[in-house]
Amino acid sequence: xxxxxxxxxxxxxxxxxxxxxxxxxxxxxxxxxxxxxxxxxxxxxxxxxxxxxxxxxxxxxxxxxxxxxxxxxxxxxxxxxxxxxxxxxxxxxxxxxxxxxxxxxxxxxxxxxxxxxxxxxxxxxxxxxxxxxxxxxxxxxxxxxxxxxxxxxxxxxxxxxxxxxxxxxxxxxxxxxxxxxxxxxxxxxxxxxxxxxxxxxxxxxxxxxxxx
Numbered sequence: 001x002x003x004x005x006x007x008x009x010x011x012x013x014x015x016x017x018x019x020x021x022x023x024x025x026x027x028x029x030x031x032x033x034x035x036x037x038x039x040x041x042x043x044x045x046x047x048x049x050x051x052x053x054x055x056x057x058x059x060x061x062x063x064x065x066x067x068x069x070x071x072x073x074x075x076x077x078x079x080x081x082x083x084x085x086x087x088x089x090x091x092x093x094x095x096x097x098x099x100x101x102x103x104x105x106x107x108x109x110x111x112x113x114x115x116x117x118x119x120x121x122x123x124x125x126x127x128x129x130x131x132x133x134x135x136x137x138x139x140x141x142x143x144x145x146x147x148x149x150x151x152x153x154x155x156x157x158x159x160x161x162x163x164x165x166x167x168x169x170x171x172x173x174x175x176x177x178x179x180x181x182x183x184x185x186x187x188x189x190x191x192x193x194x195x196x197x198x199x200x201x202x203x204x205x206x207x208x209x210x211x212x
Contacts, residue, residue: 020062027066042156074128097122113144
């Protein structure tokens with residue numbers, strides 16, 4: 001059995017404690033199928049195996065706690081966070097998260113919780129490393145994670161017979177959105193560069209003309 005199959009089996013047997021633990025660890029930075037478990041938990045509520053309000057409450061608490069661990073690791077354990085990201089092959093993702101954070105600020109934290117989810121754990125680290133205000137981080141984090149949990153759990157509840165296919169679609173969509181956002185940021189930076197270069201070129205042309 002794959003790790004995903006084992007976690008799904010554990011979720012069906014032990015319920016909420018498994019969901020809470022996976023979300024804490026996954027949001028802290030380890031690559032676990034957190035979104036899949038949320039969708040699966042939503043499907044379990046449809047069949048009466050779990051209660052909807054308990055799933056939302058436990059999942060929200062676990063995801064927020066995991067994010068705070070990632071933030072704390074970045075803020076008070078800079079070297080540990082750097083080694084942690086390197087071992088997970090996350091240096092490039094750290095750079096993307098830093099650029100995303102500089103461009104969007106607090107709203108970037110919010111959107112990375114539920115829309116651009118692949119950047120979420122890395123944005124936790126970079127927010128801590130940049131000493132971003134913890135109260136603001138917590139506010140945007142709670143808002144975004146509660147929305148993420150409610151969205152994925154309700155999708156699992158509504159499409160309980162297509163859990164695996166739904167998760168793959170959502171995962172591909174998240175990466176597509178992440179790529180689009182990064183492309184927009186890169187295009188904006190290039191546009192700023194060329195706009196700044198035009199006055200310099202025009203000035204040098206005037207100097208040459210005057211000299212002639």
